[in-house]
Amino acid sequence: MADKKQAAEIFDSLGLNLSTAINIFIKKSIAEGGLPFEVKDPFYSEVNQAELERRFKKVAHNQNLHSHHLLDNGDQ
Numbered sequence: 001m002a003d004k005k006q007a008a009e010i011f012d013s014l015g016l017n018l019s020t021a022i023n024i025f026i027k028k029s030i031a032e033g034g035l036p037f038e039v040k041d042p043f044y045s046e047v048n049q050a051e052l053e054r055r056f057k058k059v060a061h062n063q064n065l066h067s068h069h070l071l072d073n074g075d076q
Helices: 003-012 019-034 046-060
Strands: none
Touching: 003 019
């Protein structure tokens, strides 16, 4: 509900109500034959993929690996 309120405030500042803004989005999507903007997942960015590749190589070559204790082993 917070997103809807925030969007309504933005559209109101542009002189639009939420219904009109949604209709504009729908008409633009039809004209574009899809979304009128690019949808990206930051996970697949070049920078992130390069970092993942670097880490995979380190694991494959056992470089700078640290063990982590994620669970309490009962030593309280």
